[in-house]
Amino acid sequence: MTARILVVDDIEANRSLLETRLTAEYYDVITAEDGQRALDICASSPVDLVLLDVMMPGIDGFEVCRKLKASPETCHIPVVIVTALDEMADRVRGLEAGADDFLTKPVNDMQLLARVRSLLRLKMLTDELRLRAVTARDIGLDKLFDADGGDEGGKKPEVLVIEERQSSFDSLVRPMRREFSVSRGEDPQAGVFTAVEGDFDCIFVASRYENFDALRVCSQLRSLDRTRFVPVILVADADDDELVGRALELGVNDYIVRPADPNELIARLRTQVRRKRYHDGLRANIAQSIELAVIDGLTGLYNRRYLETHLETLVARARSRERNLSLLITDIDRFKTVNDTYGHDAGDDVLREFARRLRDNVRGMDLACRYGGEEFVIVMPDTSAEVAADIGERLREQIERDAFLVANGADSLPVTVSVGVATLSRDGDEDARALVKRADEALYEAKAAGRNRVVSDAA
Template identity: 60%
Template sequence: MTARILVVDDVETNLRLLEARLTAEYFDVITAQDGATALELCARAQCDIVLLDVVMPGLDGFEVCRRLKADPKTHHIPVIIITALDHPSDRVRGLEAGADDFLTKPVADVALLARVRSLARLKMLGDELRLRAQTTRDIGMSDALADAIADTGDGGRVLLVDDRESSYERIRAALSGCQTVEVETEPHEALFRAAEEDFDVLVVSLSLEGFDALRLCAQIRSLERTRTLPVVLVADPDDNVRVIRGLDVGVNDYLMRPIDPNELIARVRTQVRRRRYTERLRNNFQISMELAVTDDLTGLHNRRYMEMHLQALFDQAAARGRTLSALVVDIDFFKGVNDRYGHDAGDEVLREFSRRLKASVRGIDLAVRLGGEEFVVIMPETDAAVARLVAERIRAKVAAKPFSLGLGRGAIDVTVSVGVATYLSGGDDGAALLKRADVALYRAKSDGRNRVVADAA
C-alpha cells in the first residue's frame, strides 16, 4: 500500500529526514516549508496524509490543522502533528484542532510508519464514500461533510473493555462528562456486545488479565458488523511493540499510561466524529443508490431499475421452466386530471394509485412507474390465469373508491386499463414480453377503458 504524504516543516533538515524515511518505504512524498503552501497543496487534492510541524513562521501548525479540518474540501485528509513540543496540553491542543494524531520528536521510525499506514488505510477506505457524499450534496441531499465539521464529537456511546476496577473507573470518570461509557470486564462478552449493540467507540485495555487484547481487536475487525467500529488501545509505557502491532491489525488510536484525562477526551472525541462521519457517508451512499432506482413521487421502482432486473428475472424463469407475467397499467384520462385540477392534484392521484397498486401485489413482484401515468408489474412464477386475476384486482381496487385531490379539493373517480402478457417458452425475451403486454393495454383502451385485456399469443 502506498500514499502521497505531504511533509510540512520550515527546517530543511527535518524535511529531508522525513522525506528519506518515507520514500524508503515507497511512499510518494511532497514537501512544504510554510502553512500557506501546505493549505494550497491540500486544496488541490495533492496529498493523502499531512505530517505537520507546529512551530513555523506565519501560520503555525495548529492553525493550519484547524483550517484543513474546517474546509469541506480538505476535512477528510488525516493530519499527524509531529513536533518537539511535549507537554500534555500541547497534545490536547493539537487534537482539539482536529489532528488525527500528535507525535513528539524524536519519533521512532516503526511508530511513525505504523501510524502513517494505519491512517492511509482509513483514508483509502473512506474516499469512495466521500465521493458518493459529494454527489448527493450536489443534488440537494444533506451535506455529510458540513455535518462532520460541525460535530463536536460529544454524546457518543463508548464500550470500555478493562478488567481492572481502578483503571476503568478513572477512564469512565474522565469520559462521563461528554460520552456515555459502558464497562465490560469480560473480553468474550465484549465481542458479542460490540457486534449486537450500537457503540461509537471501543476502548480496550492492552493489559487484560489472561486474554490477548490484540486478539479481541483482530476479531472486531474481522466481523462485518464491527469492521468500521473505531478502536482505541490503552497501553503501558513498555507496550510499544504491541501497540505497533495493534495499529497493524486495525486499531485506530492509542494512549499511554498514565493517562491524561484531557488527551483521553480529545482522542475519543476524534474517533466519535470519525465514526459519525463514516456513517453519514454510508447513509448518503445508500440514499443515492435508492434515488438512482426509485421514483421519488410514488416510491415505486423506476424504469432504470426495471431495465436492470427484467432480463435477469426472465432468464431465471427460462432456466427453471417457470412462468413469468407482466402487467402494463395506465390511468385512464389522466391528462384531463392535470388539465382540470392542476399537476399537484395529478401528483396526489399518482401517489394514491401507487399505494393501491402496492397493496394489490406480492412482495416478490416488481412494481415500477414506467413514466407519466404508465406503470408495470413483473410477476415471477405467475401463470396467465393468476396474472389476469391480479390485474382485475388492481382494476377493481382503483375503481372502488374515489381518489382525494388533496388541499380540500374533493375527490374524483379514477379507473385504469391493464394489459397482461405471460412468458411460457420459446424465443421470447423481456422486451418482447413487455411489448405484448403493451399491445394488450392499447386493446383495453380501444375497447372502452376500465378493463383488463390479456395478450392472445
C-alpha cells in the first residue's frame, strides 16, 4: 500500500528522520516546516496522513489539528501527533483536538509503521465512501450526507468490553458509565457472540485471556459481517508492543495501555464512536439516495450508469497518485441457453446467485456492477494485474465448482464464466473507456478460446 504522507515539524533533523523511515517503506513523503504551510498543503493537494509536531512557531500542532478536523474538505485525513511532550494532559489535549493518535519522541519504529498502515487502511475506506457519496450527488441525486457525526437523538453509545477478570473490567469501565452504555463479554467466545447479536458503537478487547488468543478475537470481529466496521480498541499491557503491532495489522482501530488514564480513555473512545457514526451515515445515505437511480433491481449491484460515472473518477485518482487499478469483465457462458431451456425466472435466479458470489469474492473497497444482461464488472483499486488475474481465476473456479439452484431449489444448473482482465496503463493518458475496452477485448479472447477461462491484458 502506497500513500502520500505529510510530515510537519519546524526542526529539519526531525523531518529528515521521519522522511527517511517512511520513504524506506515506499511512501511518498512531503514535508512542511510550520502549521500554516501544512494547512495550505492539505487544502490544495491530496494527503493521506499527517504526522504533526506540536511545538512550532505561529500555529501550534493542536490548533493545526483542530483546523484540519473542522474543515469538511480535510476532516477525514488521519492526524498523528508526534512530539516530545509526554505529559498525559498533552496526550488528552491532542486527542480532544481530533488527533487519531499521539506518539512521543523518540518514536518506536514498529509502533510508528504499524499505526501508519492501520490509519491508511481506514483512510482508504473513508475515501471510497466519500467518493461514492459525491458520485451520488454528481449524477443528480438530491441528498448528500452532512457527516457531522450525529448523536442519534441523544442515545448513549453502546460499548462492549470483552474481559474475563471482573476487577479489570470494573476499573476500565468506571469512567465510561456516565457517557456510554456498557455491556460485558465475560469470556472471549461469548463476547464475540454478544458482539454479533448486538449493535455496538465500539468493542474493547483485552490483550490477555487465560485460554484464548486475543488476536483471534480481533480477527473474528473483523471477519464477520455484523462487526466488520465496528471500531475495536485493544486494552494492552505496557510490555505488549509486539502484540499491539500485530493487532493493528489485523485491523484493530486503536489501543490503550493499562492502567488506562480515564481522560485518555474517554477521548479515544469518543474519537472511535464519532468516526463510526460518520461512516455509518455515509453508508446509509449512499444506500438511500442512489438505490433507485444506480442500483440494478434484480441483483442489487450497482448498474452501468453508476459505473460509467464512478470509473472516470477512480481512474483519475489512480493516475494522479500513481496507484494500480484493475478491472474485470465477466460474462456467464451460454446464458441464453438457460433462459431458453429453463425460462426467464430460472435465468433471473442464476443472475441473482452470480451477483451474490461476486460480492463474496471482492473486498469492501472494490466496485462490483452489473454491466448489462449477463455481463458484470469489478473495479479493483490498488490491485496489480497479477492479483486481479488471481481473483478472476478464483471466481471462475468457484462458479464452475458449485452448481446454481433455481426454481426455489428444485433444479440445479452447472454454470461457467469467462473473464477478461485489464490493468490501467502507467504510461500515457488511458481513460476509463479505453480500460473497459481492453478488458472487453480480453473477455472476447476468453470466449473465443473456448469459454470458462480468464484472459488478462495488462497493457
